[in-house]
Amino acid sequence: DGGITQSPKYLFRKEGQNVTLSCEQNLNHDAMYWYRQDPGQGLRLIYYSQIVNDFQKGDIAEGYSVSREKKESFPLTVTSAQKNPTAFYLCASSIRTGSTEAFFGQGTRLTVV
Amino acid sequence: AQSVAQPEDQVNVAEGNPLTVKCTYSVSGNPYLFWYVQYPNRGLQFLLKYITGDNLVKGSYGFEAEFNKSQTSFHLKKPSALVSDSALYFCAVRATNTDKLIFGTGTRLQVFP
Numbered sequence: 001d002g003g004i005t006q007s008p009k010y011l012f013r014k015e016g017q018n019v020t021l022s023c024e025q026n027l028n029h030d031a032m033y034w035y036r037q038d039p040g041q042g043l044r045l046i047y048y049s050q051i052v053n054d055f056q057k058g059d060i061a062e063g064y065s066v067s068r069e070k071k072e073s074f075p076l077t078v079t080s081a082q083k084n085p086t087a088f089y090l091c092a093s094s095i096r097t098g099s100t101e102a103f104f105g106q107g108t109r110l111t112v113v
Numbered sequence: 114a115q116s117v118a119q120p121e122d123q124v125n126v127a128e129g130n131p132l133t134v135k136c137t138y139s140v141s142g143n144p145y146l147f148w149y150v151q152y153p154n155r156g157l158q159f160l161l162k163y164i165t166g167d168n169l170v171k172g173s174y175g176f177e178a179e180f181n182k183s184q185t186s187f188h189l190k191k192p193s194a195l196v197s198d199s200a201l202y203f204c205a206v207r208a209t210n211t212d213k214l215i216f217g218t219g220t221r222l223q224v225f226p
Contacts, residue, residue: 004156033214040122042203042218043157050212058213090156092214098207099145099164102214104156 003027006091006105012113013078013085021076021108023091029103030096032074036060037088037107049074050096078110086112115140117206117217125223126194134189134220136204146187147205148178151219157203163187174198194224 004025013019023032031050035043045058049068063082068074074093078085088109092102116139126132138144145164149157161172168180178189187204204217 006156031212035216040218042119043216045213045215048212048214056212059215088154092157094214098209098212099162101147101159101162103159104149106156107154109154 004091004093004103004105006089006108008108009106011108011110013110015112016080018077018079019085019110021078021089021091021110023074023076023105024072025074025093025103026072027093027095027103028071029093030071031094031102032068033092033094033102034058034064034066034074034076035090035092037090043090046076085110115206115208115211115213115215117204117215119202119204119217119220121220122218123221123223125225128196128224128226129193132191132194132198132222132224134202134204134222136187136189136217137185138187138204138206139185140206140208141210143209145207145209146178146180147207147214148172148176148187148189149203149205149216151201151203160189160202194222196224196226198222199224 007022033048034046047066049055065077091105094100094102147162148160163180171177
């Protein structure tokens with residue numbers, strides 16, 4: 001099956017800990033995105049990448065880090081510097097930027113305990 | 114800077130009636146516009162997009178959207194609503210001269226039997 005896989009579906013983190021969310025796609029897409037979803041705020045862009053070994057900050061990058069070592073993978077690390085990390089995180093990919101639509105994974109719900 | 118506005122947090126409509134979910138955008142340059150739907154605790158599913166050409170675009174599940182350049186709007190419409198259309202709907206924009214895909218805050222559509 002082709003698609004985008006996010007893991008885990010649910011994640012619990014203690015305050016002060018870093019945690020990494022996985023995003024893998026087998027669609028051969030060049031562009032990948034990470035969004036954060038909070039009630040009433042829609043989707044806010046954290047980071048995006050157009051190509052391997054390159055990525056750009058989105059609108060709310062502080063407290064997050066990413067890597068793009070492989071075309072298929074775009075992991076997101078939520079660091080202890082992120083003051084309010086509890087949210088629903090969505091990963092997406094597209095063939096290329098511009099007019100093509102993005103395809104989304106099923107999301108990871110992160111809760112700080 | 115790019116932005117998307119969805120002015121209604123919730124839209125209520127009776128089954129069988131037409132529905133409209135509003136979206137306005139702001140970009141420098143020409144826009145690519147998208148509509149997505151989200152069901153609870155799931156990722157986003159692509160519905161339709163506007164790239165160029167005909168201002169009325171048709172998409173999945175009987176949805177359509179009308180692009181209006183002078184009003185910078187891209188409203189989602191359906192002639193006859195179904196209870197199963199009840200979900201969270203997101204409008205998104207990507208300017209032709211950038212790679213960022215920006216989403217609105219979402220509109221919850223509630224279709225009553």
